[in-house]
Amino acid sequence: MKITDIQALVEAKSKAREPLFPGSMRITIGTASCGIAKGAAKTLQALKTGIASRKIAAQVVAVGCNGLCHKEPIVEVHIPGKAKIVYGPITEKEVSALLQSIVKDELYRDRALLGIDAENHILEGIIRYGELPGNSITSYKDYDFYRLQHKVILRNAGVIDPENIQEYIARGGYSSLAKAFRMKPADIIQEIIKSGLRGRGGGGFPVGIKWKSCRETKSSKKYLICNVSEGEPGIGMHRSFLESDPHSVIEGLIIGAYAIGAQEAYVYIRDNYRLAVSRLQKAVSEATEAGLLGKNILGSGTSLAIKIKEGGGRFVCGEETALIACIEGKIGEPRQRPPFPTISGLFGQPTCINNVETWANIPVIIIKGSEWFSSIGSANTTGTKVLSLAGDIACPGMIEVPMGTSLKDVVFTIGGGVAHGKALKGIQTGGPSGGVLPARMIDLKIDYDELKAAGSLLGSGGMIIMSEDTDMVKIARYFTEFFAKESCGKCTPCREGICRIGDMLDEIIAGQGTEQYLTYLEKMSRPITEASACALGKTAPVPVLSTLKHFREDYMAYIKKIA
Numbered sequence: 001m002k003i004t005d006i007q008a009l010v011e012a013k014s015k016a017r018e019p020l021f022p023g024s025m026r027i028t029i030g031t032a033s034c035g036i037a038k039g040a041a042k043t044l045q046a047l048k049t050g051i052a053s054r055k056i057a058a059q060v061v062a063v064g065c066n067g068l069c070h071k072e073p074i075v076e077v078h079i080p081g082k083a084k085i086v087y088g089p090i091t092e093k094e095v096s097a098l099l100q101s102i103v104k105d106e107l108y109r110d111r112a113l114l115g116i117d118a119e120n121h122i123l124e125g126i127i128r129y130g131e132l133p134g135n136s137i138t139s140y141k142d143y144d145f146y147r148l149q150h151k152v153i154l155r156n157a158g159v160i161d162p163e164n165i166q167e168y169i170a171r172g173g174y175s176s177l178a179k180a181f182r183m184k185p186a187d188i189i190q191e192i193i194k195s196g197l198r199g200r201g202g203g204g205f206p207v208g209i210k211w212k213s214c215r216e217t218k219s220s221k222k223y224l225i226c227n228v229s230e231g232e233p234g235i236g237m238h239r240s241f242l243e244s245d246p247h248s249v250i251e252g253l254i255i256g257a258y259a260i261g262a263q264e265a266y267v268y269i270r271d272n273y274r275l276a277v278s279r280l281q282k283a284v285s286e287a288t289e290a291g292l293l294g295k296n297i298l299g300s301g302t303s304l305a306i307k308i309k310e311g312g313g314r315f316v317c318g319e320e321t322a323l324i325a326c327i328e329g330k331i332g333e334p335r336q337r338p339p340f341p342t343i344s345g346l347f348g349q350p351t352c353i354n355n356v357e358t359w360a361n362i363p364v365i366i367i368k369g370s371e372w373f374s375s376i377g378s379a380n381t382t383g384t385k386v387l388s389l390a391g392d393i394a395c396p397g398m399i400e401v402p403m404g405t406s407l408k409d410v411v412f413t414i415g416g417g418v419a420h421g422k423a424l425k426g427i428q429t430g431g432p433s434g435g436v437l438p439a440r441m442i443d444l445k446i447d448y449d450e451l452k453a454a455g456s457l458l459g460s461g462g463m464i465i466m467s468e469d470t471d472m473v474k475i476a477r478y479f480t481e482f483f484a485k486e487s488c489g490k491c492t493p494c495r496e497g498i499c500r501i502g503d504m505l506d507e508i509i510a511g512q513g514t515e516q517y518l519t520y521l522e523k524m525s526r527p528i529t530e531a532s533a534c535a536l537g538k539t540a541p542v543p544v545l546s547t548l549k550h551f552r553e554d555y556m557a558y559i560k561k562i563a
């Protein structure tokens with residue numbers, strides 16, 4: 001399939017709808033890393049064998065993650081004219097019972113989770129599948145895990161085959177690119193500025209402003225970088241997302257290349273994300289074969305090549321200047337800014353680096369418009385956020401909510417509350433650099449500024465739920481050790497200071513600390529925050545400071561033991 005111009009894209013879309021809406025049954029199985037870890041590969045094989053032996057007219061398709069990681073392996077069955085039924089977990093052993101129910105035209109009640117009669121797809125509008133089978137199953141719009149979610153970035157995740165470009169095109173993929181090519185580059189940047197989109201990698205910097213700076217820097221060579229370093233412990237939503245819908249990131253990068261005037265893009269991804277790397281490689285080669293990457297894309301005169309650079313997964317290598325050093329083949333250490341990468345970045349050329357979720361927002365903003373985008377979310381934090389729910393939560397998974405959604409809705413409605421009916425003690429937002437917020441702050445909103453004002457961060461979207469059984473001193477110790485290991489060692493306050501904090505926490509846990517240790521911890525944190533060169537060091541004391549502030553009694557419990 002070669003798509004040489006916009007008319008060819010329209011034709012490709014009408015042809016591509018066929019595999020997605022076939023005349024016969026379509027059975028999908030979630031095969032992102034979360035599904036594979038729970039045995040999805042065996043379920044997939046059993047489905048294929050079972051369908052062939054029972055002569056069921058159906059296609060079986062491996063898709064990405066629909067977010068329900070706690071119910072993997074997830075299987076969706078869509079019989080034309082009927083509602084889609086989501087089943088989980090369907091292990092290899094349950095496939096036979098599932099297929100038997102399908103043959104009898106019945107629900108497999110033991111594992112039926114919900115039914116989808118219609119889907120409100122942000123690009124395609126309402127897609128109707130068919131009637132729900134009576135009141136016997138909860139509908140998507142009433143299902144607690146989904147009812148408060150808003151799937152913008154994750155609109156295709158768990159629905160399309162990520163290794164088949166046609167399925168992306170069938171659901172409106174690359175039509176935003178076609179629209180972008182009809183706009184002037186400066187107007188695209190203006191649209192991104194107006195949308196209020198802020199970088200999803202943690203800092204929340206306005207994306208349009210960064211793009212404008214890169215566009216205005218004069219140079220015959222410019223680069224784009226997509227950051228999928230994701231070196232934080234306990235999260236993986238950007239991996240799952242890339243495993244589920246890689247073309248949406250590629251589309252964002254092509255629009256960025258046209259708007260900024262770049263000719264080459266790098267995707268920096270940690271090397272143990274094997275599945276994400278291979279699906280991205282497949283997507284890049286499919287897009288190249290189709291003429292959507294390479295020279296003169298859609299006859300626009302814009303050319304873009306995407307290279308995938310695998311990194312070792314060190315947390316510090318996610319910092320933009322360290323990441324650039326890695327791509328250049330140097331040691332992954334941050335450097336002083338300015339100059340910022342938009343002025344002097346990769347190989348000394350102007351470079352626009354954005355997080356993978358940031359890039360995936362671009363096609364949506366262009367096709368739906370900045371007004372639509374900024375109507376979602378809160379005043380200063382527009383759009384949606386993909387979050388990873390982990391820790392002591394009943395329903396861990398990958399979710400997407402409008403910015404401005406309360407932590408309470410995220411934890412108690414979507415996440416089903418604390419695991420095993422325990423009470424909530426705290427929530428760590430923003431990964432290791434974020435603070436642990438106490439349960440009483442549950443009404444705070446998912447919003448860069450609100451969480452920062454409360455002493456935490458939104459970060460890149462990691463959310464770790466902690467039950468009443470959590471020992472906050474050990475949590476502080478765990479994250480301090482993480483920072484100590486991940487520090488690149490270039491500046492003394494970070495290299496030495498974090499280790500000293502760790503030593504003091506060890507002594508407290510060993511019952512050798514006094515109340516004065518708590519004052520020392522606070523005092524020692526200040527120079528680390530103030531004198532470290534990059535945000536790793538600057539935020540390293542946050543886990544200690546936030547737990548000291550909100551959970552001092554946990555520290556005192558160790559200290560009183562020796563009093």
Ligand SMILES: Cc1cc2nc3c(=O)[nH]c(=O)nc-3n(C[C@H](O)[C@H](O)[C@H](O)COP(=O)(O)O)c2cc1C
Pocket residue numbers: 198199200201202203204205227228229230231232315316317318319320321353354355356358460534535536
């Ligand atoms: C220690 C450290 C680790 C980081 N890791 C990531 C990461 O994994 N992914 C990411 O997008 N940004 C990460 N960042 C932020 C990047 O430096 C940069 O701000 C970001 O990629 C810019 O993209 P955005 O504006 O779209 O957020 C990290 C920053 C620091 C200090």
Ligand code: SF4
Pocket residue numbers: 316333334486487488489490491492494495532533534535536537538
């Ligand atoms: S603050 Fe830490 S991680 Fe950052 S440059 Fe200094 S030593 Fe390296």
